[in-house]
Amino acid sequence: MLLNHDPLSFDQPQKSAAQGRVVVIQPDGSRTSVIAEEPASIQRVRHVLDCRNVELIQLPPHRSRNVQLLVDEEGGIKDLEFNPIASDFAGRFIVGIAVLLIGKACFQDTPD
Numbered sequence: 732m733l734l735n736h737d738p739l740s741f742d743q744p745q746k747s748a749a750q751g752r753v754v755v756i757q758p759d760g761s762r763t764s765v766i767a768e769e770p771a772s773i774q775r776v777r778h779v780l781d782c783r784n785v786e787l788i789q790l791p792p793h794r795s796r797n798v799q800l801l802v803d804e805e806g807g808i809k810d811l812e813f814n815p816i817a818s819d820f821a822g823r824f825i826v827g828i829a830v831l832l833i834g835k836a837c838f839q840d841t842p843d
Contacts (some may be wrong), residue, residue: 737763741801741830750766750767750768750834750835751765751766751767751768751769751770751832751833751834751835751836751837752765752766752767752831752832752833752834752836753765753767753771753830753831753832753833753836754830754833755779755818755829755831756814756817756820756821756829756830756831757814757828758811758813758814758815758826758827758828759812759817760816760819761816761825762816766773766830767834767836768833768835769836770832770835770836770837770838770839771830771832771836771837771838771840773785776801776830778828779804779828780801780802780803780827780828780830781828782803782804782805782806783805784800784805785801785803785804786801786803786804787799787801787838788800788801788802788803788821788823788825788829789801789824790820790821791820791821794820794821794822797833797834797837798831798833798837799806799831799832799837799838800817800820800821800825800829800830800831800832801829801830801831801832802814802825802826802827802828802829802830803826803827803828804833806825806826806827807826808813809827810826811826811828812824812826812827813825814826814827814828814829816829817829817831
């Protein structure tokens, strides 16, 4: 199912290339976006996802430059709701809340 939603086009444009953005994509399609001046912390991502283990989703090559998509690693086990926007963006089945890190908000190293 392709919905042609692009979370990268959501909200206001970045004010400068030195900034990043964190976009939280809910299963119901609602999104929240905030400007980030520094990389996100794994603790905050865990809090937003309400989980212990975060999975860094491998994105298609045309989406992967300066963008990271994070989800609850155990979302399938927890029977979380299908997330059509995150699934369309990732090119694979995603459940639960998804956190999209863009630009300066991206992790410098892979999360634990």
